[in-house]
Amino acid sequence: MKKNYFYFTLLFLLFSFVSFSQDVKQQGETLGFYPNPATNGKIYITSKTSLEKEILIFDVLGKKVLQxxxxxxxxxxxxxxxxxxxxxxxxxxxxxTRKLIVR
Structure with a gap:
């Protein structure tokens, strides 16, 4: 039972952090991506500069699935x-940091 509470708390904190990060974007952040949800196997990064970008993608349990x-x-x-x-x-x-949905 304690394990279920741990995962619930972890997911809650993770999505709260992502929600906060999305609020910051509305205040002038320059990085983003589209489309979301992604359906064609590609996403496009939006930025005001053309610098090199490091991309990390994690599943909801925090496991890195792409770097x-x-x-x-x-x-x-x-x-x-x-x-x-x-x-x-x-x-x-x-x-x-954003939530990404892959379909």
Whole structure:
């Protein structure tokens, strides 16, 4: 029973953090991506600069499912099975964390 509370608390904190991060975007953050939900195996990173971007994608339990660095705007996510993920995009000193849905 304690294990279920642990996972529930972990998920709650994770989604609360993502929700907070999305609120920050509305206040002028420059990194993002589209489409969400992703349906064609690709997402496109939006940014005001063309610096190298480090991408980390985690499942809802915190396991890293993808780590890559890109110089273009297109990211191939064909290898990720459908589900809900957390994506962290870092470009220079700027970092954005969002919820990613893959269908």
């Amino acid at each position: 890559t660095t890109i110089t273009s705007r297109e990211l191939n996510i064909n290898a990720i099975p459908p589900g809900i993920y957390i994506i962290k995009i870092t470009e220079g000193e700027t970092t954005a």
